[in-house]
Amino acid sequence: MEFFTEIASFFTFSEPNVKVVFWGSLILCAISGLVGTFTLLRKRALIGDVISHSVLPGIALAFIIGQQKNPLYLIIGAAISGWISTYLVDYITKHSKIKNDTAIALILSVFFGAGVLLLTHIQHSGNAAQSGLDQFIFGRASAMNMNDVWLFTIVGSIITLLIVVFFRGLSLLSFDESYSQSIGFPNEILKLILSITTVITVAMGVQAVGVVLMSALLITPAACAKFWTNNIIHLAILAVILSGLAGVLGSAISYTYNGMPTGPWIVVVISVFAFISAFIGSKNGLAKKVLQRNQNNKKILRENTIKLFYNPDEGETLSYPFDTVFQKSNMHRNTLKKGLNMLKSEGLLKVTNGAYKPTELGVKESKAIVRKHRLWELYISRFMHLQPDHVHDDAEGIEHVITPEIERELEKELDFPTRDPHDSEIPY
Template sequence: MNDFVEFFSFSDTNIRYVTLGSVLLASSSAVVGCFTLLRKRALVGDAVAHAVLPGVCLAFILSGTKNPFILLLGAFVTGWLSLVAIDFITARSRIKEDTAIGLVLSVFFGVGILLLTAIQHSGNAAQSGLDKFLFGKAASLVGEDLIAFAIVAVLLLVTTIIFYKELTLLCFDQAYAKTIGFPVRLLELLLTTLTVFAVVVGIQAVGVVLMAAMLITPAAAARFWTDKLSLMLVLAALIGAFSGVAGAFVSYTAPAMPTGPWIVLIVSMIAILSFAFAPKKGWVSRLLRQRRNKTQILEENLLKLMYQLGEQKPNYDAPRQLHELLERRAIPQKEAKAGLKRLQNQGYVEKLPSGWKLSSQGQRRGERVVRLHRLWELYLTQYLHLASDHVHEDAETIEHIITPELEQKLIEELDFPVMDPHSARIP
């Protein structure tokens, strides 16, 4: 508790630098990462992250100092050249983008390692700590680093706000953007530049190895919670900021723990929880939805069977034995019993000593399923010209998802039909 109070009081200058730097890094990279993710260029961030290392080394060799602005400038140049190289290779050869990314990543990173090794053996005393660009040094950020972070973060956020509409159109409908006269190529260069800036500003905190995670993971997590881009940007920034604060806190309470990797680990944990428990797109909600759909289909099939048996007499009020239903459709007996029990609890069927009987409510629901099945069969034969013996399976699936609006439209399109393709009455 003492560590918690001391950390969040931000009385220590180092705590302020590390926390604010981590927040600026994580939130600004996450915003740019949203556009990169939506353009399906997630691996580009990894390529740029590895490609900035030779730029950092060259900037140090030429300047002889570790001034963060000079190092960031060198990182920006080689990072931007790496993206230009990827686009050039993809456009001018038969090599696909993923191969070009792997090629550029390995070549630039290899050159960076060679230059870093040469610097370490040069005897230059100022090179101490330069290797931190490989794995980050968030826990040792100083005021000069923070100023650089703040300038780049503000630049990224302001540019995103100004060009929000253009970047959105570029991500979702590039062809339409060209049609209405947007400078698509310039917009692509702008997004490329923003991506490079986001990577460059982050390598000092988490290093070239982990920077791709900071760019893409918050955006991927946010994507599971919303379909609206503006909300996705806000969520990604908040996830990134929270990860930055949490990573700095863990590093403060456990000094042996590096800040950068903990930031990545926390944002990855948030992403995993999002993948699992997001309300609409998480795999848990998908499993629950599939289970609900399976239950609904079983219940409607049972009501449909009971209604069809009633059509034969016709007598919809007659009790039906379970074996009568199972003879007409191959449903596991255990599932059928459970389905009938649920229908009884919902008031659709009644349990009598002589069998199961449709209630008036159940009769109406069963009648609707039969009607939708036969309407769809008729639609397929009349509009798609399918043979009448080839439409049953398709109707078995579609009957459970047709909305009342679509049902009414089908009836009108088919001119209020009375018989289906098999000469059965449409109720």
């Protein structure tokens, strides 16, 4: 019961601090979802990882220079060292034989190590203002205040505005960099906009979720959204919504249980979203894929079965007992039975005394599939100059995916043929 009252007290903002945590996490996560969409699409997800580990020395140095925990100074320090780190990764990859992933691992860990060295140095220096500086490692949303939220709102609006204004250019850059270059888009400026927004987002975000897990906020929301849509606008919007939701839920959980870190909970919530999306997502989700494969297999089985009943002689339709059909096919016995039952229930076959006879509709279907098969055989033998005995296997696969439009094209291309390469008739 206590749990519910705590949760209720979070969402009703009964304590003034809760309001700060709520809006702070919401805004931060939403922005990182938006920025992360582009980092993900540009296949630079791990660059977010580098930046988030690398802001630490910047924060520590900003503190050593300023001798106080002014959030603006710290963010500027963080942004500068984050930016240097991405520059170094690109520079090393471009100018030496070191591979990109090695450069990422190296810069990430060395910057982090330097940050740890400076941070522990500050802790031993005895400056009282330093307490709480180590929160940047794991993040503590509850340590935010109203000034931070205003800062997030202003910076976040600027970032959103930039992305909306340059949306076309940024999308093109993310999908096809060289094309964007070739039609004269200012690629370098667009890249600069993206890297600056990423760096600033990370620099702000480390306060709430900490350096190690900040990269998750850039990567996971967009990856999550990718399981639901392929449209970049929908992708960005969905990433923002999911990320914001995870931010709010995560900070609610960490508020409810005392002493729980915020960052890890936000990451766990958004990761759970990602796992769920991976299973049931309507695009690329696992369930969708399995369903699609099953449907395909069914279609192929259905078409392969009805094909067995193709009879070139017009006039009377014959009926075949199961064993005759089975010998003609090269399917497994049970598979064939399944196919036959499917056709029976669809009204393409009639069964009398254990013998199968195609109905009028069945005859039409069997002609249609054989026709596609033979048209394709003719097409590849004529245009790819394959020997007639080499074309059957290819046509076996293609016949199931030829649409009526392609069929018409083939007919036109082949000048309405009547005979296939084996000199059999092409039915119509």
